[in-house]
Amino acid sequence: MIAKKTLTLSLKSLRDFAQKRLPDEVLRDLDARDECPLEIVRHMCHPDKLGMQLLFIPEEFGGLGGGAFDVYVICEEMARIDLGVATSVLATFLGSDPITVGATAEQKKYWLSRIANEGLLFAYGATEPEAGSDLAALRTTADRVEKDGRIVGYRINGSKQWISNGSIADAYTVLANTPGGPSWFIVEKGAPGFKQDKPEDKHGIRLSNTAALAFNDVYVDADRLVGGVEGQGLNQAQAVFGYTRLMVAAFGLGAGWAALDRAIPYSTKRIQAGAPLSEKQGYTHKLIVPHVARLEASRAFIEETAERIDAGEGSLNTEGAIAKYLATEAGNMAADASIQALGGYGYTHEYMVEKIKRDARITTIYEGTSEIMEMTISRDRWQLHLKTRGQHYHDLAKAHEALHEQHPEVGANFAALALHALAEVMERARVAHLTRHQHILLRLGELVANAECAGCLARRAARLAEGKLHEKANKRFGAAVLAALSRMFAREAALQVAQDGLRWVCGADGANDGGMPPFEAGLGLPAIYRAQAGLIADMDLIADVLYGRTAKNKVLAA
Numbered sequence: 378m379i380a381k382k383t384l385t386l387s388l389k390s391l392r393d394f395a396q397k398r399l400p401d402e403v404l405r406d407l408d409a410r411d412e413c414p415l416e417i418v419r420h421m422c423h424p425d426k427l428g429m430q431l432l433f434i435p436e437e438f439g440g441l442g443g444g445a446f447d448v449y450v451i452c453e454e455m456a457r458i459d460l461g462v463a464t465s466v467l468a469t470f471l472g473s474d475p476i477t478v479g480a481t482a483e484q485k486k487y488w489l490s491r492i493a494n495e496g497l498l499f500a501y502g503a504t505e506p507e508a509g510s511d512l513a514a515l516r517t518t519a520d521r522v523e524k525d526g527r528i529v530g531y532r533i534n535g536s537k538q539w540i541s542n543g544s545i546a547d548a549y550t551v552l553a554n555t556p557g558g559p560s561w562f563i564v565e566k567g568a569p570g571f572k573q574d575k576p577e578d579k580h581g582i583r584l585s586n587t588a589a590l591a592f593n594d595v596y597v598d599a600d601r602l603v604g605g606v607e608g609q610g611l612n613q614a615q616a617v618f619g620y621t622r623l624m625v626a627a628f629g630l631g632a633g634w635a636a637l638d639r640a641i642p643y644s645t646k647r648i649q650a651g652a653p654l655s656e657k658q659g660y661t662h663k664l665i666v667p668h669v670a671r672l673e674a675s676r677a678f679i680e681e682t683a684e685r686i687d688a689g690e691g692s693l694n695t696e697g698a699i700a701k702y703l704a705t706e707a708g709n710m711a712a713d714a715s716i717q718a719l720g721g722y723g724y725t726h727e728y729m730v731e732k733i734k735r736d737a738r739i740t741t742i743y744e745g746t747s748e749i750m751e752m753t754i755s756r757d758r759w760q761l762h763l764k765t766r767g768q769h770y771h772d773l774a775k776a777h778e779a780l781h782e783q784h785p786e787v788g789a790n791f792a793a794l795a796l797h798a799l800a801e802v803m804e805r806a807r808v809a810h811l812t813r814h815q816h817i818l819l820r821l822g823e824l825v826a827n828a829e830c831a832g833c834l835a836r837r838a839a840r841l842a843e844g845k846l847h848e849k850a851n852k853r854f855g856a857a858v859l860a861a862l863s864r865m866f867a868r869e870a871a872l873q874v875a876q877d878g879l880r881w882v883c884g885a886d887g888a889n890d891g892g893m894p895p896f897e898a899g900l901g902l903p904a905i906y907r908a909q910a911g912l913i914a915d916m917d918l919i920a921d922v923l924y925g926r927t928a929k930n931k932v933l934a935a
C-alpha cells in the first residue's frame with residue numbers, strides 16, 4: 378500500500394499535468410482528429426516523469442506497490458481527465474496482470490522491472506472476433522516447437538480484436554490455446570509475423586488506440602509462456618477480475634462525476650424563466666440529484682471492495698462485478714443526464730459533456746459487459762441463497778436492522794426492506810423454478826446489486842458518522858448528506874426489488890400455484906411505500922449542499 382502522502386502527491390501531479398497538457402481544447406481537438414496522444418501516454422508511464430504505472434508494480438520490482446484502494450483513487454482521477462488516455466494507461470495495468478498473478482519469479486523480475494524502469498507500454502490481448510464475452514471460444518493457437526524432445530518455444534497463429542494500445546504497445550500479453558489449454562504468452566512488438574491493424578474508428582474514447590492484432594506463425598521462446606505451465610490462462614485471467622473490474626468501476630465513477638461537475642456549475646449560471654436552473658426542483662431532482670446518489674452508492678461499493686481486497690479477502694470477483702455494473706451504469710446515465718442538463722449546448726462538442734457521454738459508454742462494455750456482470754452476480758448469489766436455505770439475505774437484512782438501531786439516520790432500515798424483499802423474490806424463483814428463464818436470472822443480478830449496494834452505502838454513512846472511514850476515502854460529502862444519499866438510494870432499491878421482483882415472478886408465471894398471497898405479504902410493499910416518506914426533503918437537502926445553499930439562502934431564493 379502506498380502512504381497517503383505519496384498518493385496525494387501523485388494525484389496532485391496528475392491534475393497539474395492534465396491542466397497543463399490536456400485542457401479542454403486539446404482534448405476536443407484530439408477527439409475530433411481521432412488521435413491517441415502517444416507522447417502524453419508515454420509521459421504518464423515514464424518512471425522519471427509521471428510514472429503512473431509504478432503504482433501497481435510491487436516495490437521489489439521498482440514500483441510503489443499500490444493496493445486496490447490506491448488504484449481506484451488514481452483510476453477515478455484519470456477518468457475525470459480523459460477516459461481514452463486513462464484506458465491507455467489501464468491497458469498496461471491489464472497487460473501486466475497475468476504476469477503479476479501467474480508468472481515465474483524470473484519472468485516477474487524481467488517484465489515488471491522493465492515496466493517500472495523503462496515505462497514499457499503493454500496491451501492485453503484476450504478478445505477475438507469470435508470470442509468476446511465467451512473467452513473459452515478462443516481460436517488463437519500456440520503450437521509447441523520441440524527440440525530433442527524438449528519444448529523450446531511456441532508458434533502463435535490467430536487474431537485478436539479490439540485491443541487497447543493495440544498498435545502502440547511495446548509488448549503484449551496474448552491468450553492462446555496450447556495443447557494443455559488456454560495460456561498467456563508475452564509477445565514483443567516487431568516479432569516476425571506479428572501485425573497490428575490500423576486503429577478502429579470508435580464512438581468514444583477516441584484518444585485511446587484500439588486495434589486488431591494478427592499472428593501468423595509468430596515464434597516465441599518457451600520462457601514467454603506466462604508461469605511456464607500450459608493451461609493456466611483462464612484461471613490467471615479470473616484471478617484478477619475483482620481487482621480489474623474495480624478499475625473500470627472507478628472509470629465509470631470518474632466519468633459520471635466529470636459530467637455532473639460540468640452540469641452543476643452550468644445550471645447556476647443558466648437563467649430560464651427568471652431564475653437559474655439550479656433553483657428549479659424539477660431540474661435538479663431529475664437531472665442531477667438521482668445521479669449523485671447512484672454514483673455515491675457505487676463509490677461505497679468500490680471502496681468497501683477495495684478495502685477488503687487489500688485486507689487479503691481474496692479476489693472478490695462477484696463484488697468487483699457488482700461495483701463495475703453499478704458504477705459504469707451510473708456513470709453512463711449521469712453523463713447522459715448532463716447532456717440534457719445543458720440543453721442544446723450539451724449537444725455540441727464545445728461543452729464537453731457529449732464527449733464524456735461517448736467516452737463513458739465503453740465502460741459498460743469492456744472488461745465484461747453489464748449483462749455478463751448481471752449473470753456473474755446472479756449465479757454466485759443464487760448459490761448463496763441455496764446454500765443458506767434462503768436465509769442469506771434475510772440475515773443480511775437483520776444485520777442492517779441492527780445497524781439502524783445504532784444509526785437511525787443512515788437508511789439501514791430501508792436497505793433491510795430491500796434485502797428482505799430480495800430473499801423473498803429469490804425464494805419464489807427457486808420454488809417456481811424461474812431461473813430456467815435466463816432473463817429472470819439476469820434481472821435477479823440487477824436486484825442483488827442494488828439491494829447489496831443499499832446496505833453498503835448505509836454502512837459507509839454510519840462509518841463516516843463515527844469518523845471511521847478509510848483514510849484515503851473520498852470525503853466530498855459530510856455525514857448528514859451521505860446519510861440523505863443513502864436513504865434516497867435505499868428507498869429506490871427497496872421499491873425496485875419488490876416491484877420488479879413481483880413483475881418478473883408474475884411475468885414468468887411463477888405465481889400460479891397459490892403461493893402468491895404469502896409471497897406478496899413477504900415482499901413488504903406497504904412498508905416500502907411508506908418508507909418513501911421524506912424523499913423530497915432528502916433530495917432538497919442534497920441539492921442545497923451540491924449548490925452550496927444554506928437554508929437561509931434557500932428561503933430568499935424562493
Ligand SMILES: Cc1cc2nc3c(=O)[nH]c(=O)nc-3n(C[C@H](O)[C@H](O)[C@H](O)COP(=O)(O)OP(=O)(O)OC[C@H]3O[C@@H](n4cnc5c(N)ncnc54)[C@H](O)[C@@H]3O)c2cc1C
Nearest residue numbers: 501502503504509510539540541587743744745746748749
Ligand atoms: C474500445 C474497446 C477496447 C477494448 N479493449 C480490450 C483490450 O484491451 N483487451 C481485450 O482483450 N479486449 C478488449 N475489448 C473487448 C471487450 O472486452 C469486448 O468487446 C467485450 O468483452 C464484449 O465482447 P464482444 O464485443 O465480442 O461482444 P459479445 O460478447 O458478442 O456481446 C454482444 C452483446 O451480447 C451480450 N451477451 C454476450 N453473451 C451473452 C450471454 N451469454 N447472455 C446474454 N447476453 C450476452 C453482451 O452483454 C453484449 O450486450 C475492448 C473493446 C472495445 C470496444
